[in-house]
Amino acid sequence: MAGSPAYAVDLTAMIAATMLPFVSFLTILIATRGRPRLSAGLSIGSVTISLACSIALLALHFHLAAPIEFSTRLLASGGLDIPFGFLLDRLNLLMIAIVSAICFLVQVYSLGYMAGDPGFSRYYGFMSLFTWAMMSLALSASLLQLYFFWELVGLSSYLLIGFWYEKFSATQAGKKAFVMTRAGDAAFFIGLLLLFVHTGDLSIAHLDSRSALSGVSPSFLTLSALLIFGGIVGKSAQFPLMTWLPDAMEGPTPVSALLHSATMVAAGVYLFARLFPFFSMSSVAMTVFLAIGTISMLLASTMAIVSRDIKKVWAYSTISQLGFMIMALGAGGYFAGVFHLTTHAGFKALLFLCSGVFIHRYETNDIYELSRFGARRMVIPTVSIVLGAAALSGLPPLSGYFSKEAIMGSLAAMHNPLWLAAGLAGVFLTAYYSFRVIFILLFPRAEGAASPPPQEAGITAGGHAAHESGYRAMAWPLIILSAVSVIFGFFKTSFKDFIGGGAAAGGAAGMEPSWLHIAPLALALAGVGLAWVEFGRKGAKQIGFVDRMPVLSRLFAERWYIDRFYGLVVEFVIDRGISRLCSQNDRKVIDGSIDGICEGTVESGWVVAFLQTGMIQYRLLAILGVLALLLLCFYF
């Protein structure tokens, strides 16, 4: 079967889609560092082919019934086989299409955004690494292989977040992202090893089949599900490992767009969807996931309400939307979660790319300043950002409306109405904070006639030069993504057929009360309305209701003090606590005792040396004494 020509085509397409970006990564870093245009060409060329292959695969297998698997043994080590290969089913057909499309658009956009940056080649090299890692992650056939690329996705984020390495905050953010996700990955790795030790097979198809794990005890299943979920918490920035994501805004804006839509954070939700049948075998674990998703969603929404930094608002919204996806999946709504992942990838990339145009032009992230500089006069980004925000808020007829509605549907199917209530509150908050940004941008208030920085700013703090041709490269991706956000929602039913048929979808397809279609919309409109009252209408002071409560706004702005807590733990418990204790033990106890023994030896040598006075009478006395002792020994 695997030898037939159709499969050979699949395999070639998958190898091309994954390996070409890797080849381009190596080529750029080794050979073409000095030639920025060539590097960009290589990288974009390879991602274009990836995109073409992904779309071809999607078209070819649109009615794929059973997953196709190719695998070969990478490593065999005495009773241990580590396979490497590709798994192709509807979920990752979709995923590779999203990933390659977003990577392609972001790379084209970066032609304008990063123009003139001294690290231009390096940037495209890392972008290719990112594409490679994410595409391979999506196509992985086994959990170990997935982990392999999972870590490489983390590495590429580290490199890209800290891309402007001369900026302390950027390198700090990159390090934080890597270490924090690593903490989650440690749990993932432990879970993976546990599963391997107990089941002996890490292939995803095996883990997802109910029959294969029927003999395993439920508590063990729950434990390993929770551990693997630790990796998802880290990658998808869920509570309590969420604080790296807002800091990751230190990277170039296209990187944020990529990180927040289709790659890094999406990897976590993708893993959840990938192992959905496995996770859903443990109802305890699913409830925990639902709770974590809910907490993250609500916490991040509150943080977004008070932020003045346009990128940070979108970053918090990413956490909260990921929370929605986790909630949907945790509630058993497989289709709703995956659908929201897809629509979110589109509109979140759009929001970041629009903000990038503003930031590139006006060199500030502050929404009030952007507003005063007259950001609204840039037509394409302004229209696009409004569309993106509307999609994020879940306003019809944009894509976000349909996916949010689906999520509410699956939450409503839960017995406990609390989840649905939390979800609806989230819908309200999302609409409020998105339109807060939009209204501030659209209706500048401060009268002090601020003039934007001159167009020919030359090299800016970020190191990029602003120029007109760059704007065109940046505008096209915006138009395409806006179009997708507008149209995509209407394909909900065909999407549902496509995804729902591929994997064993959990329940949640039951009766939906009719008010469920109205409630999310009404709440979203209420959120927009409140934002309008506080920020939009004439005479509004542009002060939110939270700003009037200093305690709350402080709590939200300080991100519920989660970050402070981690800082204290690292500083006092690790750095000044056990680490210092160990160093002192090393120096004083171990080295001290060894040096003590050495000195003792030398000193006892001195004592013996004093005995060697060279006087014959003492020698004779000593001989006599020894002989006397020997005599005593012999006789008694």
Next chain:
Amino acid sequence: MHMEPATFPFLSAILLSCVVGMLTIMVIPEERHVLIKQVSIFFSGVCLLLTLYVFFAFNRSLGGLQFVEQVSWIPTLGISYFNAVDGFSLPNLLLTGIVFFTGVLTMWELNTRVKEYFALYFLLVTGVFGLFMSMDLFFIFVWYDVSLFPMYLLIAIWGTTRKEYGAMKLTLYLLAGSALILPAIIFLWAKSGLNTFSFVSLMHPGMFSPADQKFAFLLLFLGFGILAAVWPMHTWSPDGHVAAPHGVSMVHAGVLMKIGSFGVLRVAIMLCPLGWIYWAKSMAVLAVIGIIYGALVGLRQTDLKYVIGYSSVSHMGVVGLGLSTVTVAGLNGAVFQMFAHGIMTALLFSSVGYIYDRTHTKLIPELGGLSRIMPVASAFFILAALAGVGLPGLANFWGELLVFLAAFKVYPLFGVIGVVTLVITALFMLRVVQKTFYGPANARFAGLPDVSPWLGTPRIILAAVLLILGLYPSLLFNVIRTASVPFMNGLPR
């Protein structure tokens, strides 16, 4: 055990080219520095080619001992010149070849007492090569001391920070190790009653009584364990790393520490398997303490070389954990990790060497912003640091994966501790990278040249090895398993 005699004495040729290289260097006039270095590169290159040949010519389906050369030397005591390679020693042999060659290249800019340096360096490596290929207990002890003696001089003369202290500490520790090994070897020789030091004769199940095995294993483990920097006998190693000149640090951390773990495997474990099984749990405890302790102490270091030194303690703990699991996967992982760690630390020290030669400091607070000034030199260090973090795609990942996998089967708790330590390792490695290489360009070092292709050669080789094994680990595992699988199958249960 299958023994495949050598058609040509390749192993002796490796030793011979070291010795001839040393003698040639000794007859070259002192002041002809370039010629001395060229000769060194030539002979170390010959060694590398020979080890590569042996590595690729080794028959992976046959396994057993290959390239066997045996000449009786002192028949009355049963001592013979007996060289061979198996799946355990072959990776170490290749490692030595690579580190030897790149270590010579790294010291290309040496100016003081060049002749003596390279002569002693060749002597040091001769001992290491001899130890890895010898199948005679007596010779193993001799080679151990051959590699010990030049180390003292190399550190005390060409070293840097607290060099007399470091050199003396190292020598005393290693001598203490040999003081434990020698009685154990004589004990085994006497107990066998065969009047032979040959491994092949001594390595039979039931050769030694369980009590004897427990006793001898303890002595051998402690003796070789000192060299492998087993906690709490590790403090000589960071001090020694820091004090040694860069090329010697590479051999020291890259290869010399492997002698310790290799000695534990070859002599202690293979001759006293029952002792191994008896003491395995204690070994595991020490190894896990080493893993976490090395990482924690590494967090607080401000000298680049100390950071690497303590990370070595942690990584060698992983090797120890693998050896203590008494499983095939654990042995495979441990030997793979020895190789990967050797290449990785060699790359780290080689990079630090380049940086130190330019900036004249290796204190992290004084550095910073080097990425802007020397991007290529920095990239090599960062790559090695990422390998140290256990990133997939680089060699160390596979060693750690197998070791932790084996540990999860045998000691789940230790496995968990080991994996969690990876987070701390990531924290301290990335901290060092951030403080040393990132940040605004340091005005003090402005204008320093980036690494040239020629001076970068050693790092290119080492980085390529890390990457190749990271993507294609079977290259090495196929060799290691030819030794580990039969050994574990023959183990008395």
